[in-house]
Amino acid sequence: MEITLDRFSFHYAPSQQDVVSGITMGIPKGSCCAVLGPTGAGKTTLLLAISGALAAHYSSGVGEGEIAIGPKVFRPMPDKILFPEVGLALQESHLMISGLHETVRGEVGFSLENIGTDTKVKEEKIVLAMENVGILHLAERNPFMLSGGELQRVVLAALLAVQPAVLLLDEPSNSLDAEATAMLVRILRGLHKNTTVVFSDHQLDLAILVADRFLVLQDGEMVFFGEKKPFLKNLEQFKGFLPVDQWSKVIPQLSRKHAPHIRLLSRLLEIR
Amino acid sequence: MSISAKGVDFSYQTGSPVLQDFTMDLRRGECILMVGRNGAGKSTFLKLLNGILKPTKGEIYINGRNTATTPTSELAGHVAVTFQNPGDQIFSPTVRKEILFGPRNLRRENAEELTDRALTLLGLVSKASRHPYDLLPAERKLLTIASAVAMDTPLLAFDEPTGGLSQYEREIISNGLRQLKTDGRSFFIVTHDLDFFLPLATQVLVLSSGRVAYSAPAAELVRNAHLLRKYGVTLPLTTRLLRLLEIDSKS
Amino acid sequence: MRFGTASKFSFSFALALLAFFLPWQVSLSFMPVIVLLEIFLSPFRPLSAGAHKKFLQFIGYLTFLGVLIVGMNGLLLKSGEVVLRLLWFNIYDGGIEFGLNVASRLLLLSSAILLFFVSTPIKMLADFLGHIGLSKKIVTIILLATFYLDQLPQRITQVFWAQEARGAPVRSNILQRLKSFFSILAPLTLSSLVESVDRGMALQLRGFQGYASLSQPRDLQDLKTAFLIVFSSLLALLSYLIWK
Numbered sequence: 124m125e126i127t128l129d130r131f132s133f134h135y136a137p138s139q140q141d142v143v144s145g146i147t148m149g150i151p152k153g154s155c156c157a158v159l160g161p162t163g164a165g166k167t168t169l170l171l172a173i174s175g176a177l178a179a180h181y182s183s184g185v186g187e188g189e190i191a192i193g194p195k196v197f198r199p200m201p202d203k204i205l206f207p208e209v210g211l212a213l214q215e216s217h218l219m220i221s222g223l224h225e226t227v228r229g230e231v232g233f234s235l236e237n238i239g240t241d242t243k244v245k246e247e248k249i250v251l252a253m254e255n256v257g258i259l260h261l262a263e264r265n266p267f268m269l270s271g272g273e274l275q276r277v278v279l280a281a282l283l284a285v286q287p288a289v290l291l292l293d294e295p296s297n298s299l300d301a302e303a304t305a306m307l308v309r310i311l312r313g314l315h316k317n318t319t320v321v322f323s324d325h326q327l328d329l330a331i332l333v334a335d336r337f338l339v340l341q342d343g344e345m346v347f348f349g350e351k352k353p354f355l356k357n358l359e360q361f362k363g364f365l366p367v368d369q370w371s372k373v374i375p376q377l378s379r380k381h382a383p384h385i386r387l388l389s390r391l392l393e394i395r
Numbered sequence: 396m397s398i399s400a401k402g403v404d405f406s407y408q409t410g411s412p413v414l415q416d417f418t419m420d421l422r423r424g425e426c427i428l429m430v431g432r433n434g435a436g437k438s439t440f441l442k443l444l445n446g447i448l449k450p451t452k453g454e455i456y457i458n459g460r461n462t463a464t465t466p467t468s469e470l471a472g473h474v475a476v477t478f479q480n481p482g483d484q485i486f487s488p489t490v491r492k493e494i495l496f497g498p499r500n501l502r503r504e505n506a507e508e509l510t511d512r513a514l515t516l517l518g519l520v521s522k523a524s525r526h527p528y529d530l531l532p533a534e535r536k537l538l539t540i541a542s543a544v545a546m547d548t549p550l551l552a553f554d555e556p557t558g559g560l561s562q563y564e565r566e567i568i569s570n571g572l573r574q575l576k577t578d579g580r581s582f583f584i585v586t587h588d589l590d591f592f593l594p595l596a597t598q599v600l601v602l603s604s605g606r607v608a609y610s611a612p613a614a615e616l617v618r619n620a621h622l623l624r625k626y627g628v629t630l631p632l633t634t635r636l637l638r639l640l641e642i643d644s645k646s
Numbered sequence: 647m648r649f650g651t652a653s654k655f656s657f658s659f660a661l662a663l664l665a666f667f668l669p670w671q672v673s674l675s676f677m678p679v680i681v682l683l684e685i686f687l688s689p690f691r692p693l694s695a696g697a698h699k700k701f702l703q704f705i706g707y708l709t710f711l712g713v714l715i716v717g718m719n720g721l722l723l724k725s726g727e728v729v730l731r732l733l734w735f736n737i738y739d740g741g742i743e744f745g746l747n748v749a750s751r752l753l754l755l756s757s758a759i760l761l762f763f764v765s766t767p768i769k770m771l772a773d774f775l776g777h778i779g780l781s782k783k784i785v786t787i788i789l790l791a792t793f794y795l796d797q798l799p800q801r802i803t804q805v806f807w808a809q810e811a812r813g814a815p816v817r818s819n820i821l822q823r824l825k826s827f828f829s830i831l832a833p834l835t836l837s838s839l840v841e842s843v844d845r846g847m848a849l850q851l852r853g854f855q856g857y858a859s860l861s862q863p864r865d866l867q868d869l870k871t872a873f874l875i876v877f878s879s880l881l882a883l884l885s886y887l888i889w890k
Contacts, residue, residue: 176850176851179847179850180846180847204850204851206852206853210851211851213851218841218844218845218848219848219852221849221852221854222768222789222796222797223768223772224767224769225694225767229769233852233854234852234853237852237855238853
């Protein structure tokens with residue numbers, strides 16, 4: 124589903140300052156958008172707003188503008204959680220664990236159960252989702268005994284299992300190891316055609332590998348929104364609040380070199 | 396200051412070992428990074444370090460004190476450990492009180508001064524009188540690091556100190572660690588963030604299924620990056636790309 | 647006749663109710679029955695070996711507490727005849743009788759509640775509560791509270807660890823322990839409350855509807871059994887009261 128924000132602003136209490144302010148952007152269906160910015164820039168607030176959780180849980184908050192998801196237009200934002208069409212994984216994974224199941228398998232199936240999935244189909248979907256994020260070996264473990272990175276993958280599997288049309292991920296690569304991050308890249312690249320993805324991050328690696336739209340926030344204001352090429356061209360501009368140093372060294376070289384494997388690499392990364 | 400772990404085994408339940416025959420040494424002034432897959436046993440080792448957990452076999456010595464027989468409250472004077480999840484360790488009503496808790500327990504004479512210094516070092520001065528739960532998750536992480544720094548221990552052990560931190564906080568930590576290093580403190584850091592810590596590190600330990608699978612000086616790691624792949628460790632993407640470009644321009 | 651969450655709930659509820667009325671002899675004779683049920687009857691089987699151990703431990707604590715209550719009352723409540731002389735102390739039978747009544751009530755009440763929770767996954771409790779018609783909001787609140795209580799001991803341990811890791815001598819003596827316990831109680835409650843709110847949001851984000859709506863209607867089928875249990879225990883209670 125397409126996501127459009129029109130001059131969307133929000134603050135948590137009537138007397139407070141805007142946490143996000145005047146955000147206007149359009150993410151086409153099947154697109155993957157990275158929301159980048161430092162701590163406190165408003166990334167989480169924006170994801171909560173699209174999911175419907177912001178209006179549902181922060182009743183003293185004040186919003187303006189509008190958010191459209193697919194054919195539905197919400198002014199200023201969805202007032203109830205839009206699950207299972209829209210799925211959000213919170214940054215603190217341990218909060219997402221319902222505690223109603225003793226095993227990872229059960230926990231992954233929790234959301235499916237909530238939307239009334241038939242038992243047999245459910246079991247298949249659970250296994251598929253666990254396989255997809257590489258946690259089959261954890262299936263019978265107690266979710267509360269897992270490490271931070273493992274827990275994050277359980278939450279991702281649970282979300283992927285319901286196949287939401289809009290997938291919102293709040294800092295999904297935070298405590299993932301190298302393999303799990305590679306897996307996340309593969310999953311997000313594989314999703315593209317059917318699912319619209321919006322994820323937040325304060326690093327660039329995942330964004331450059333998977334995103335085709337980039338939103339850069341600072342203090343709630345939109346500093347940049349656009350496609351990959353203009354984003355990479357303006358990289359220097361984000362110095363100071365995004366870790367651009369290494370990438371600004373890599374990108375010019377990648378686009379200059381003519382050796383075939385470098386050209387292939389740049390094409391894979393869609394840098395040229 | 397030293398850590399010496401010899402043949403350490405540990406398991407939460409019998410039959411499923413978390414650490415096996417784990418051996419390492421850290422000498423004064425060193426900065427050791429511990430890397431490895433999610434669930435490799437990294438966080439568990441930190442709990443063994445200050446005696447919260449005791450080895451099922453083998454011994455760990457902190458400055459010559461056996462962790463199995465020395466109370467954690469005494470080890471705390473030698474090693475300050477942070478946990479991965481700030482929510483597990485914050486219990487005071489203000490940021491300042493939270494930081495002051497450690498040095499005061501350890502009867503540091505200059506507890507107030509140590510607290511002020513830690514607040515400054517981690518950029519939390521303006522938040523000193525706030526409730527820790529009013530802070531953003533990233534700021535809470537800085538708070539846990541400040542609480543450890545203020546204990547004025549010769550060794551600092553951190554669990555994923557940059558996890559979930561943005562550029563701004565990472566710079567604070569980077570500057571802070573450099574300063575602490577010149578003060579002669581040693582570090583033991585569990586991390587996935589090789590990009591960030593490699594310049595500071597003297598040695599890198601790779602943990603795989605509870606064993607030390609690879610251990611080498613930090614400089615050597617960059618050259619042997621291909622070996623680490625099978626332990627779930629890779630160098631940052633940009634580092635790899637730059638190396639590739641470098642090789643390309645040489646040929 | 648089916649025996650599911652509903653009948654288990656009503657059985658435990660009936661026992662807890664009876665605890666207030668039954669004489670101590672009857673109450674106490676229920677105790678071995680509860681332990682036997684926990685060990686041998688499948689619906690009451692504990693969720694794990696750990697849960698079973700905790701159950702027995704708790705029964706042990708309760709028994710110890712019971713003996714203490716009986717002893718203290720016998721010593722301090724100077725009514726009736728002196729039944730025993732211990733050095734300079736007199737033990738009175740009136741006190742013992744009173745102590746036995748209090749202790750047996752406490753024992754039966756707590757172990758009946760414990761019997762239910764030790765053998766019921768929170769998931770089934772949620773389903774059951776949803777099926778008997780509680781609203782989604784109330785079920786969520788009950789779940790969050792159960793979760794909070796479930797996690798509390800672990801959180802307390804973690805904060806103790808954190809305090810110890812920062813030099814607090816929490817293991818040294820009972821006074822220190824109490825001191826550190828009370829110093830963490832307020833912030834712990836607050837942080838858990840803050841977390842509960844977020845957890846409530848997370849449950850909704852995962853599509854929680856109060857109970858598993860379509861997939862598991864089987865839990866309702868033992869309502870007949872449940873009704874029978876409540877009805878017969880009320881009948882028994884009534885006839886006992888009339889007879890008395």
